[in-house]
Amino acid sequence: MTKRIFRSIFLVALVVLLLSVALLSVVFYNDYAVQYRSELKSEALSMAHAINGGLAEEEYLRSLEQDKISPIRITWIGADGTVRYDNEAAPAQMENHAARTEVADALRYGAGESERYSATLSQKTFYYACRLQDGTVLRLAGTRDSVLGILLRMLRPAVAAVLVAIALAWLLSYRLSKRIVRPLNALDLEHPEQAEAYDELSPLLEKISAQNRQIAAQMDELRRRQTEFTAITEHMNEGLLIVDARTNLLFCNPSARRLLQIENVEKQSVLAVNRSEDFREAVQRALSGEHDLRTLTLDGRIYQLMANPAMEDGRLAGAVLVLLDVTERENREQLRREFTANVSHELRTPLTSISGFAELIRDGIAKPQDVQHFAGNIYTEAQRLIALVGDIIRLSQLDEGSVGSEKTDLRLDGMAASVVSRLQDAAAQHDVTLRTELKPCRVHGIAQIVDELIYNLCDNAIKYNRKGGSVTVSTAEENGQPVLRVADTGIGIPAAEQDRVFERFYRVDKSHSRAIGGTGLGLSIVKHAAAYHHARVALESTLGTGTTVTVTFPRPGEA
Known part of the structure; x- marks a missing residue:
C-alpha cells in the first residue's frame, strides 16, 4: 500500500510540476513577446519622430549603425517599395518590399506590424513599420527565440531543474506516503474501537469491530463444538x-x-x-x-x-x-449356533431312544417280559429331556434376568448342608464320601438359584470323582465376604480345558460324560447364577488329583 501511495503522489507531483513549468514558460514567453513588440514599436516611433523633426534620413540611420546602439535591424523603404537603406544588407541586392505585410499596412494606414517564423533557426522575427512624413517607410525588425528555441538553448539547466524537481518530488512523496500510512500501520485490528485514525476510516473500523465480535462468537462456538467432538471421540x-x-x-x-x-x-x-x-x-x-x-x-x-x-x-x-x-457379539453368535447345534444333538439322543422303544412296544416286537424294561428306558430318557429343558429354561431366565423372585438374606451354610443331605444317596452310588466344613455366613440372593448353584457344583464333583474319592463342601467368611468352596479328589481338568468348562454343553471327556449322564449345562448354570448375584467363580484343578471351585459372594450390603 505504501508503494502505491508513493507512486501516486510522486506521479501527481511530477505531472503537476512539469505542467506548471510548461505553463509558466508559455506565460513568460508571451509576456516577453508583448514586451519585445512594445519596445520595438517605441524604438521605431522614436526614430520616426527624430527623422520627421528634420534630420536627414540616411545620415541619421548611418549614425545609428556606427554607434551600434541597438541590435535591431533597420530598413528604410521608399514609397514604391524599393529599399533605400538596410543596416545588415546592401539595398541594391534586396527585393522590393512593397508587398510585405507590415510595409503595405504602413503605406496604407501609417503603421503596420507582422511576425515571421524560421523553422530552421527556431526563431521568430517581429517587424514594425511606420510611414514618415515624406511618404517613405521606416521598418524595424527584431529577432527572438521561439519557445522550442529557448528550451533547446536552456536544455542543460532545464534538465538539471527537472532532475532536482524529480528528486524533490520523490522525497516529498516518500515522506508523505509514510506519514499517510503510519496511522494505518499502527491500527490495532483486534481492538479497532480504540484506534486513533482518520475520521474517514471510522465506518471501516466499525465494520471490522462488528466482524471481530462475530468472528469471536463463531470461534467460541467452534471451540465448544471442537471440545464436545474431542470429548466424544476420545472416549x-x-x-x-x-x-x-x-x-x-x-x-x-x-x-x-x-x-x-x-x-x-x-x-x-x-x-x-x-x-x-x-x-x-x-x-x-x-x-x-x-x-x-x-x-x-x-x-x-x-x-x-x-x-x-x-x-x-x-x-x-x-x-x-x-x-x-464386535468380538463379543460374534462370539455370542458363535455360542448361539453351537448352543442350537448342541441342544439339537442333546434332544435327538433321548428322543431317538424313546421313539425306538415306543416303536418296539407299538409293533408288538417287544416281549411281554421286556415291556417294563423298555418303559423304564422311556421314562429315564423322558426325565433326561425334562432336566435338559429345565436347565435351558433356567439359563434363559438367568440371561434375561427374569428369575421372578426377590432377593432375601440367606444362610449359605444351611443351604449347603441341605444340598449335601440330598446328594448323600448319589454319592454312595458313586462310592464317594461327602464332607462338610460349614461356618456360619449369610448371602443376599434368591434361594432357588443359590441352591441350584451349590447342587450343580456338588453333583459335578460327585460324577467326575473316582471310586473311594471324596468331596468337601465348605462355607466361611473371608475378608468379610461369604465364600463357598467345593473341592473333590476326582479326575481333574487339563489346563487347556479349564477356561471352557463353564461353556454350555462343553464336556472335557465326552465318552465319560455320556456314561454318567447329565445335560452338560451344570457349570454354565453355576457361572450365570454367580453372575446374577455379582459373585466371582474361581477354578483350580490338577489332572489326576482333583478340582476346587470357589464362589466368592459380595458382602450382604453390597449385593
Whole structure:
C-alpha cells in the first residue's frame, strides 16, 4: 500500500510540476513577446519622430549603425517599395518590399506590424513599420527565440531543474506516503474501537469491530463444538477415522490409533495404516459414493468396518470410517449356533431312544417280559429331556434376568448342608464320601438359584470323582465376604480345558460324560447364577488329583 501511495503522489507531483513549468514558460514567453513588440514599436516611433523633426534620413540611420546602439535591424523603404537603406544588407541586392505585410499596412494606414517564423533557426522575427512624413517607410525588425528555441538553448539547466524537481518530488512523496500510512500501520485490528485514525476510516473500523465480535462468537462456538467432538471421540471405544477425497487421513481418535497403530496423522494416506484387501475395498467404495460394511480381524479380535461417503454441496468431500468391536457379539453368535447345534444333538439322543422303544412296544416286537424294561428306558430318557429343558429354561431366565423372585438374606451354610443331605444317596452310588466344613455366613440372593448353584457344583464333583474319592463342601467368611468352596479328589481338568468348562454343553471327556449322564449345562448354570448375584467363580484343578471351585459372594450390603 505504501508503494502505491508513493507512486501516486510522486506521479501527481511530477505531472503537476512539469505542467506548471510548461505553463509558466508559455506565460513568460508571451509576456516577453508583448514586451519585445512594445519596445520595438517605441524604438521605431522614436526614430520616426527624430527623422520627421528634420534630420536627414540616411545620415541619421548611418549614425545609428556606427554607434551600434541597438541590435535591431533597420530598413528604410521608399514609397514604391524599393529599399533605400538596410543596416545588415546592401539595398541594391534586396527585393522590393512593397508587398510585405507590415510595409503595405504602413503605406496604407501609417503603421503596420507582422511576425515571421524560421523553422530552421527556431526563431521568430517581429517587424514594425511606420510611414514618415515624406511618404517613405521606416521598418524595424527584431529577432527572438521561439519557445522550442529557448528550451533547446536552456536544455542543460532545464534538465538539471527537472532532475532536482524529480528528486524533490520523490522525497516529498516518500515522506508523505509514510506519514499517510503510519496511522494505518499502527491500527490495532483486534481492538479497532480504540484506534486513533482518520475520521474517514471510522465506518471501516466499525465494520471490522462488528466482524471481530462475530468472528469471536463463531470461534467460541467452534471451540465448544471442537471440545464436545474431542470429548466424544476420545472416549469412544469405537475407532473413528476421517479421510478426504484423496485418501489423506484428516482425523483419527485414540481408539483408531491404538487399533491401527497410527503414530502420525499428518500427510498420511489411510490406505497405509492397514493394507488388507477388505480395508482398501471399503475405503475405495466409500470414496466412490457407496456405503460399505464388512468385518476385519485385528490383533485376534473381530471389528466391523463401516465406511460412509461424506458429501458437501452435492460433491464427494471424503469418507468417514468407523471400527466397531464386535468380538463379543460374534462370539455370542458363535455360542448361539453351537448352543442350537448342541441342544439339537442333546434332544435327538433321548428322543431317538424313546421313539425306538415306543416303536418296539407299538409293533408288538417287544416281549411281554421286556415291556417294563423298555418303559423304564422311556421314562429315564423322558426325565433326561425334562432336566435338559429345565436347565435351558433356567439359563434363559438367568440371561434375561427374569428369575421372578426377590432377593432375601440367606444362610449359605444351611443351604449347603441341605444340598449335601440330598446328594448323600448319589454319592454312595458313586462310592464317594461327602464332607462338610460349614461356618456360619449369610448371602443376599434368591434361594432357588443359590441352591441350584451349590447342587450343580456338588453333583459335578460327585460324577467326575473316582471310586473311594471324596468331596468337601465348605462355607466361611473371608475378608468379610461369604465364600463357598467345593473341592473333590476326582479326575481333574487339563489346563487347556479349564477356561471352557463353564461353556454350555462343553464336556472335557465326552465318552465319560455320556456314561454318567447329565445335560452338560451344570457349570454354565453355576457361572450365570454367580453372575446374577455379582459373585466371582474361581477354578483350580490338577489332572489326576482333583478340582476346587470357589464362589466368592459380595458382602450382604453390597449385593
